[in-house]
Amino acid sequence: MTALLSLAINFTLACIMLAMMLCVVRLLLGPAAQDRVLALDTLWMCAMLLALALGMRFGNLIYFEAAMLIALTGFVSTVALTKFLMRGEVIE
Amino acid sequence: MSPDFDNLPLWVSLPVTLLLVLGSLIVLIGAIGLVRLPHFFQRIHGPAITVTLGAGCILIASMVFFTALQSRLVIHELLITAFILLTAPVVAMLIMRTAVYRDLRARRRDGKTESNEVYPFSPDE
Numbered sequence: 396m397t398a399l400l401s402l403a404i405n406f407t408l409a410c411i412m413l414a415m416m417l418c419v420v421r422l423l424l425g426p427a428a429q430d431r432v433l434a435l436d437t438l439w440m441c442a443m444l445l446a447l448a449l450g451m452r453f454g455n456l457i458y459f460e461a462a463m464l465i466a467l468t469g470f471v472s473t474v475a476l477t478k479f480l481m482r483g484e485v486i487e
Numbered sequence: 488m489s490p491d492f493d494n495l496p497l498w499v500s501l502p503v504t505l506l507l508v509l510g511s512l513i514v515l516i517g518a519i520g521l522v523r524l525p526h527f528f529q530r531i532h533g534p535a536i537t538v539t540l541g542a543g544c545i546l547i548a549s550m551v552f553f554t555a556l557q558s559r560l561v562i563h564e565l566l567i568t569a570f571i572l573l574t575a576p577v578v579a580m581l582i583m584r585t586a587v588y589r590d591l592r593a594r595r596r597d598g599k600t601e602s603n604e605v606y607p608f609s610p611d612e
Contacts, residue, residue, distance in 0.1 A: 397495065403504040407545070410511035414518035414537070421522050421530075429586040430527055436578060437521055437534040443567070444514060444542060447549050448507075454556060459563065466567055470574045477581040481588055 407448045415441045432476045439469030499555040503548045510544030517541060527586055531579065538575045543568065 415438060422434035443465040450458030513536060520533030546564045553561040 397500065400495065400500040400504050403507045407507045407511040410515045414514045417518040417522045427527065427586070427589070429582060429589060430530065432585070433527075433531060433534060433582055434521065436582065437518065437537060440534065440538055440542065440571075441514065441518070444510075444545050447545055447564075447567075448511075451507075451549055451552050456553065456557075456561070459567075463567060466570055470570075470578065473578050474581060477578075477585045480585045 404448060404452050408445070408452065411441050411445045411448060415445070428480055432473065432480065435476070436469070436473045439465055439472070443469070495555055499551060503552050503555075506544045506548035506551075510541045510548065513537065513544065514541035528583070531583060531586075535575070535579060538571060542571055 418434045418438040418441060422431050422438065425431045425434055443462045446458050446462040446465060450456065450462070517533040517535075517537030520536070521530055524530045524533065546568050550562055550564045
């Protein structure tokens, strides 16, 4: 049973990293700027889940702090990018 | 440095395994939808699944796992859960409004219309 649990945690890490690679694909070839912002938003969400899964993999609660910081800064950066896209391509 | 999974009982490791597999598959399906769907207003549904269901499953699995591993109540993942559930609709609404605004502005600039856009072009605008 314990081998199954560690296998499930490794499977979670692999799936989240594959999802991050797909987000990077959309970030690189997104046709419009809002596609890139959406891909970046999904990318930090996957990074937060990756930090949580790493914390379960190593049995350490310090990864929770990293996940909390990624969640906070990702929200602020996405809001800033969308407000920038609303105003235009040039920084005022 | 791997934790000692040996003293975890079966009623902990079985639901944690199921929640982890379910959550990671949902995250992967959301990312595939982000890449594969053809239009922007369809692509925004994939990350919504990732944010709500996938993150919820993995956060619940983490809470149950650390509660059993440390033999005390560890529920501070509820902070991340509450924060995500509060901010995900705000982020989705901002990105969608930005896309609509940019579509309308680009159409006003060059006067062309596309058939699969949300707001069809009416000439009296």
